[in-house]
Amino acid sequence: MKIIKSILAATVVAAGMSTAANAEVRLGLDSSNYEPFYSRSADGNWTGWEIEIGDALCAAMQEDCVWVPIAWDGIIPALTAKKIDAILGSMSITEERKKTINFSDKYYNTPAALIAPKGLSIESIDDLKGKKIGVQVSSTHSNYVEKYLSDGTDVKIYQDFNDHNQDLFAGRVDAVVADSLALAPFLESAEGSCCEIKLQLNDEEVFGIGVGAGIRKEDTDLLAKFNAAIAQIRADGTYDEISKKYFNFDIYGGSN
Numbered sequence: 001m002k003i004i005k006s007i008l009a010a011t012v013v014a015a016g017m018s019t020a021a022n023a024e025v026r027l028g029l030d031s032s033n034y035e036p037f038y039s040r041s042a043d044g045n046w047t048g049w050e051i052e053i054g055d056a057l058c059a060a061m062q063e064d065c066v067w068v069p070i071a072w073d074g075i076i077p078a079l080t081a082k083k084i085d086a087i088l089g090s091m092s093i094t095e096e097r098k099k100t101i102n103f104s105d106k107y108y109n110t111p112a113a114l115i116a117p118k119g120l121s122i123e124s125i126d127d128l129k130g131k132k133i134g135v136q137v138s139s140t141h142s143n144y145v146e147k148y149l150s151d152g153t154d155v156k157i158y159q160d161f162n163d164h165n166q167d168l169f170a171g172r173v174d175a176v177v178a179d180s181l182a183l184a185p186f187l188e189s190a191e192g193s194c195c196e197i198k199l200q201l202n203d204e205e206v207f208g209i210g211v212g213a214g215i216r217k218e219d220t221d222l223l224a225k226f227n228a229a230i231a232q233i234r235a236d237g238t239y240d241e242i243s244k245k246y247f248n249f250d251i252y253g254g255s256n
Contacts, residue, residue, distance in 0.1 A: 024064045025222070027054055028078055028214075029089030031069035032160040035185045036246050037090050040069070049246040053107060054088045056238045057213075060229035071159065073138040076100060079214055085222065087214030090179070092140045094208040102217055104226040106210030107239075109253030112141055112201040113180035115187065120174065122198040128153055134164030134173040141177040144206045162186075169194055177201065181251070210253060 029050070033039035038048040046067050058065040070078045075091075078084050079101060093103040116122055129152040135142040137157045145155050156173055158164040161182065167173045169191040176183070180200065186192040201207070215223045233239045234252075243251055 024066045025058065025061075025086060026068050026084040027058075027065050027086055027088040028068050028070050028075050028084035029087070030072045030075065030161070032072070032162060034090060034161055034182055037182065049242065049251075050088065050090060052242045052245075053233070053239070056233045056242060057088075057226065057229040060232045060238075061225045063225070072136065072161075073159070075138075076214070079216060082216070085216075085219070086226065090182070090211050091214050092208040093210055093212045094140060094143075094206070096143075097208075097214070100217075102215045102219075102223055103212035104215065104223060105230050106212050106253075107230050108251045109210030110179055110181040110251060112144065112177060112207055113183060113197045114175055114177050114199040114201060115168070115183055115195050116175040116198050117168075117194055118196050120198075122175070125149060125199065128175060131174040132156060132172075134158060134167055134176045136161045136164065136178065139178075140207045141179070144201060144203060145177055147203075147206060165192070181247075 029038055029046075034048075036048055037050040038046055040046050046069075051067070054065065054067075068078075068084050070084065072089075075084075075087055075089065076097070079087055087101075091097070091103075093106060097103070114122070114125075114128075122128065125148055128149055132154040133145055133149060134156050135145050135158070137159055142155075142157060145153075149155065156164070156167070158167075161178065164173060164176045164178070165183070165186040168176050175198070180197065183197070187195060187197070213226045215226065239252070
């Protein structure tokens with residue numbers, strides 16, 4: 001079985017890719033932890049649902065792969081500049097992004113949510129007027145806030161997904177918009193007990209149809225390999241076997 005190895009993006013940029021490494025498929029993901037999808041342990045290795053799915057996809061493609069963490073707002077430029085070969089870091093498939101890159105078939109889909117302190121009454125997005133909202137930079141969630149809440153709200157942009165959760169706990173923002181599943185570890189923590197999901201947010205134009213692997217426009221062979229691998233691990237039970245270790249529901253999210 002092929003092995004996915006974790007490396008630091010800084011090492012890749014500084015040292016360049018060796019002849020041997022050029023044969024590897026470089027998978028880009030956010031350099032910040034994004035549990036339960038991926039997080040870096042104290043020994044530097046990456047773990048999580050998306051890491052295991054990536055491992056399975058590389059095995060199905062019969063490719064050796066290497067993880068390359070990159071700041072989220074620079075991950076598409078890193079792909080187009082050929083510093084990585086694919087984005088496998090919970091990137092939503094949207095029409096806006098498809099202007100620049102291609103996407104594989106989806107491999108999961110979970111809804112966006114707005115969370116806020118339990119004592120704050122929010123029944124619709126109209127109740128957020130005058131509030132301070134935290135979102136991650138270059139995300140579909142920041143696009144949603146810009147579309148619906150830029151007038152009359154104070155939007156605070158964060159580089160690190162986890163930082164807006166900490167500011168919510170500290171009272172520096174009134175609410176956060178993010179992926180509902182990625183918010184779960186925070187809401188289940190001692191600090192996150194302050195808060196709850198107030199709204200499930202839906203807008204296919206903004207949030208897309210799910211998460212897929214981002215691929216350069218010209219890399220049609222690699223795109224075909226990813227699509228075949230996704231279909232294979234879905235069909236042979238590998239996808240479900242990995243998913244049931246993390247979730248008690250169908251993360252795939254219905255039809256593609």
